[in-house]
Amino acid sequence: MTDAALHDPIDPVPASRSAAPTWFDADGGRLLGQTCDACRSVFFPPTLDFCGNPSCEGETFTVQPMSSCGTVWSWTTNHYKPPAPYVSEEPFAPYTVLAVELATEGMVVLGQLSPESDPVEVGDTVEIRTETLLEDENGTQLVWRWMRTVNQEDAR
Template sequence: MVAGWFAGDGEDFRLLGTRCSACTSVFFPREDSHCRNPGCPGGDLEEVPLSRRGHVWSFTDGRYRPPSPYVSDPELPWEPYTLIAVELPSERLVVLGQAAPGVTVADLAVGMEVEVVPGVLHEDAGTTWTTWQWRPTEVTA
């Protein structure tokens, strides 16, 4: 995915955002040039790890093959995937991401707790593209 948006492995895996020193607003994806808060006079931006857990704000399934630049093999049948919008209350953010493999809309409910985990977006012979995914907390690795 995008360099600098997440770091770590396993229990140390975190999405990375930025926080403004003047207004304490947190941003994801990260912001490295200026505070996005229109009411802020501006401050220094520092990288901050986001909360690992949040609550389902909304969810849906993707039943169509997205257009480029999304990478998928047109020779293989399309497999639907689940998207989850997760509220991180401490940061006052909602972050969208795919669900971990095997998690469907039938497994989710608004308000349930989920955690961020590393996942694979795409693999080919030489590269594995890593991303973040959301998984209900009662599911064990």
């Protein structure tokens, strides 16, 4: 081995990262909400500078992990490709969007159904799953998607 070969830099493995790091902890597989320090109201996504509770004037928040599972409240399948910055594979494939009532917080959060999931119906239990959105020269971007919980009775 040549001396030059010993000193050639090794290409680092690109890092995995959340596509929305303030909304989703890809390592922990949890959505991130914000709790008002004054009234304890919980909000998602965590983008407020003031409390959204009309009876509170709070302006400070604590970021907290939210429930990783919930109940399908509603769903629809999108058959069109949204405009940029939406990222999709080519050719475009329809995808299902779920409205999920989080188990602990009781709020409804939107998110895509994993293409690896069984189909869902209203009332089914789903859980967060970390999946790859895209891979590029900067590494892998990860997103959350919902996956139908396997251990539930199928009423269909």
